[in-house]
Amino acid sequence: MAEDSTILIVDDEAAIRDVVGITLDLAGFDTIKAANARDAHVSIIDQKPDLVLLDWMLPGGSGIELARRLRRDEVTSNIPIIMLSAKASEDNKVQGLNEGVDDYVTKPFSPRELVARIKTVLRRVNAKQRDSHESVLQVFDLELDPTSHRVTIKDKLVDMGPTEFRLLKFFLQNQEKVFNRDQILNLVWGANVYLEERTIDVHIRRLRKALSKVSGTSINYAKLIQTVRTAGYRFSIRST
Amino acid sequence: MAEDSTILIVDDEAAIRDVVGITLDLAGFDTIKAANARDAHVSIIDQKPDLVLLDWMLPGGSGIELARRLRRDEVTSNIPIIMLSAKASEDNKVQGLNEGVDDYVTKPFSPRELVARIKTVLRRVNAKQRDSHESVLQVFDLELDPTSHRVTIKDKLVDMGPTEFRLLKFFLQNQEKVFNRDQILNLVWGANVYLEERTIDVHIRRLRKALSKVSGTSINYAKLIQTVRTAGYRFSIRST
DNA sequence: CAAATATGTGACAATAATGTTACCGGGGAG
DNA sequence: CTCCCCGGTAACATTATTGTCACATATTTG
Numbered sequence: 001m002a003e004d005s006t007i008l009i010v011d012d013e014a015a016i017r018d019v020v021g022i023t024l025d026l027a028g029f030d031t032i033k034a035a036n037a038r039d040a041h042v043s044i045i046d047q048k049p050d051l052v053l054l055d056w057m058l059p060g061g062s063g064i065e066l067a068r069r070l071r072r073d074e075v076t077s078n079i080p081i082i083m084l085s086a087k088a089s090e091d092n093k094v095q096g097l098n099e100g101v102d103d104y105v106t107k108p109f110s111p112r113e114l115v116a117r118i119k120t121v122l123r124r125v126n127a128k129q130r131d132s133h134e135s136v137l138q139v140f141d142l143e144l145d146p147t148s149h150r151v152t153i154k155d156k157l158v159d160m161g162p163t164e165f166r167l168l169k170f171f172l173q174n175q176e177k178v179f180n181r182d183q184i185l186n187l188v189w190g191a192n193v194y195l196e197e198r199t200i201d202v203h204i205r206r207l208r209k210a211l212s213k214v215s216g217t218s219i220n221y222a223k224l225i226q227t228v229r230t231a232g233y234r235f236s237i238r239s240t
Numbered sequence: 241m242a243e244d245s246t247i248l249i250v251d252d253e254a255a256i257r258d259v260v261g262i263t264l265d266l267a268g269f270d271t272i273k274a275a276n277a278r279d280a281h282v283s284i285i286d287q288k289p290d291l292v293l294l295d296w297m298l299p300g301g302s303g304i305e306l307a308r309r310l311r312r313d314e315v316t317s318n319i320p321i322i323m324l325s326a327k328a329s330e331d332n333k334v335q336g337l338n339e340g341v342d343d344y345v346t347k348p349f350s351p352r353e354l355v356a357r358i359k360t361v362l363r364r365v366n367a368k369q370r371d372s373h374e375s376v377l378q379v380f381d382l383e384l385d386p387t388s389h390r391v392t393i394k395d396k397l398v399d400m401g402p403t404e405f406r407l408l409k410f411f412l413q414n415q416e417k418v419f420n421r422d423q424i425l426n427l428v429w430g431a432n433v434y435l436e437e438r439t440i441d442v443h444i445r446r447l448r449k450a451l452s453k454v455s456g457t458s459i460n461y462a463k464l465i466q467t468v469r470t471a472g473y474r475f476s477i478r479s480t
Numbered sequence: 481c482a483a484a485t486a487t488g489t490g491a492c493a494a495t496a497a498t499g500t501t502a503c504c505g506g507g508g509a510g
Numbered sequence: 511c512t513c514c515c516c517g518g519t520a521a522c523a524t525t526a527t528t529g530t531c532a533c534a535t536a537t538t539t540g
Contacts, residue, residue, distance in 0.1 A: 116434030149418040149471045157479070161527055162470040199529055201487060209489095229486065229537070401516060439518055441498065446517095448499095469497065469526065 005122055006030040008049035010040040010066070011084065012058055020053065023111040029118070037062035041069070044076055051122060054101075056085040067101055080121050084109075137172040139237060142211075142221055144172055153214045153221060160210035163188075167207055171225065171235035180232035204233060245362055246270040248289035250280040250306070251324065252298055256347075260293065263351040264358070277306040284316055288430070291362060294341075296325040307341055320361050324349075377412040379477060380459055382451075384412055393454045393461060400450035403428075407447055411465065411475035420472035444473060 007029045011017050017033045024031050032047055034040040037058055044052065052070070056063045067083070070076040080102040102121045105114055134146035141154040144165075151158040151168065160168070170188050179187070181197040189195065208222035226234045247269045251257050257273045264271050272289060274280040277298055284292065292310065296303045307323070310316040320342040342361045345354060374386040381394045384405075391398040391408060400408070410428050419427070421437040429435060448462035466474045 113434070120434055147418070148416050148474060148476070149468050163528075195528095196530065198487085198531090202489085202529075205488065205490095227487070403517070435517095436519065438498090438520090442500085442518075444498095445500065467498070 004028075004030065005050040006032065006047065007118065008032045008034060008040065008043055008047070008052045010034045010037070010053065010058070010063070011055040012036060013055075016055070016084075020114070023114060024118070026111075027115045027118075037066040040066060044070065044079070049079065051118060052079055052081045053118075054081055054083055056083050078125075080125050082117060082121060137169065139172065139175075139224070140219055140221075141217060144169055153211070153217055156214055156216070158210055158214055160207060163203055164207040164210055167203055171233075175235045175237065178228045178231050178234040184232065200233075245290035246272065246288075247358065248272045248274065248280060248283055248292045250274045250277070250293065250298070250303070251295040252276060253295075256295070256324075260354070263354060266351075267355045267358075269358075277303065280306060281309070284310065284319065289319065291358060292319055292321045293358075294321055294323055296323050318365075320365050322357060322361060377409065379412065379415075379464065380461075381457060382461055384409055393451070393457055396454055396456070398450055398454055400447060403443055404447040404450055407443055411473075415475045415477070418468045418471050418474040424472065440473075 007024050009017055009020050009024075009031060010033075011020070012035055014035070017035070021031045021033055032043050032049060034043050040052070040054070043049070054063055054067060058066070063083075067081055070079065070081065082103045082105060083101050085104065085106050102125075103117050105117055137144045137146075142151070142158075143153075144151045146169065149165070151160065151165065166188050167184075170184075181200045184200050185193065185195060185197070204225060204227075208225055211221040211225075214221070224235055224237060226236055228234050247264050249257055249260050249264075249271060250273075251260070252275050254275070257275070261271045261273055272283050274283050280292070280294070283289070294303055294307060298306070303323075307321055310319060310321065322343045322345060323341050325344065325346050342365075343357050345357055377384040377386070382391070382398075383393075384391045386409065389405065391400065391405065406428055407424075410424075421440045424440050425433065425435060425437070444465060448465055451461040451465075454461070463480075464475055464477060466476055466480050468474050
């Protein structure tokens, strides 16, 4: 699984920036670098990294200051921070945790450890957000259960690929509304992908086929996914 | 027997923290340190120590306060607490025990005594959990008995490692729900481990293999552990 | 009706995700 | 101390899925 998370590295030593940067690049992260607190602040507002690696010992004590500021600011307060420090001082550590820093890595560190800690922090943060129970989406006898990650029609399992699952979920959440292919690409695949628009047609096809395979139903669920010529697709329980 | 328990030391005096820390490290415990109640709280949430060593006399009476808070909080209420105190006042002791503190050690204390008391408390707590009858989990002819730490299929013993046992127990307690690898790491291994996600796949494999080895059953129990591509794993009695 | 445009459909190769095996190192038991 | 078990990881094998193309079919336009 690719780590598409973006990490901001803040350190005044170019050497450290490079080493850390290469390490994280290899681990599959996107990286941004900043040499001082001011640049870092700009970058954070600009790029919204998923995590900040912050040198404790920035000139003028600006490292800890930045951490404090990030915590206070509404926009950045939930971006996890990992502190880098030249030496393992318990006092630093305690103070850091006090400022809401999420973890603490002392230099010198192994690339392994650094990557591991980053992953752990990201995991912890994500886990917190992910505990919310999503409810079952349903239309007539069709049910999509995000929790068990299953689609059933009259309790019979519907077999489909991951993309079709996401697509169906999207349609169930946005019925009666037409989406053009651009929108579907953005909303189901996410921004920052470049794909042929026709790709969508193929997945629509696959989804329809999956829904059709289920026997013993009076309703043709594939028909609920309607083609709106020149405009896109629409999921609707009303006939065309 | 190895003490892999983690002890959180809360004391405002660095000297005490160090002495106690070294003592416990030598005794084979993992230690975390905190200087004040606030740090301690963060650490507890974060690291889930197995026991808290808490100085009674934290500035502002925050020691006793922290103890109270930990007892009230659902998540921390079953973490045992040992109080450290400068002098043995019967009043303090009574009050402490009132707050649900598990034991009481007066400074100065010998390393021997401290370690002994910690072990005693941990043993007591573990015993309590052992006695509290966790019910046998079962699915068809498969039974997992948390008390005897055994898994059987049709009364035939299923041989598996400790990790596989915990994994199976987790799945039996959370059926029909998909968990991604992040979640499984958090919920089965704990929040503070740095592991490759692929490690899970290997343990899944080992668990499936263990379940398959049992002969003379119409049901393939290994199949109950289902792979949900791109989403994780799911334990389910329904066919995929 | 023919041309032009849009969507449906099946096949295919590249890729990503998972299954599987083997190895290494640490730690307890003897 | 050595042996053995176990957990974690890397390396390789296998499988499912993805995106794209080429062509078929349908709809619109003039």
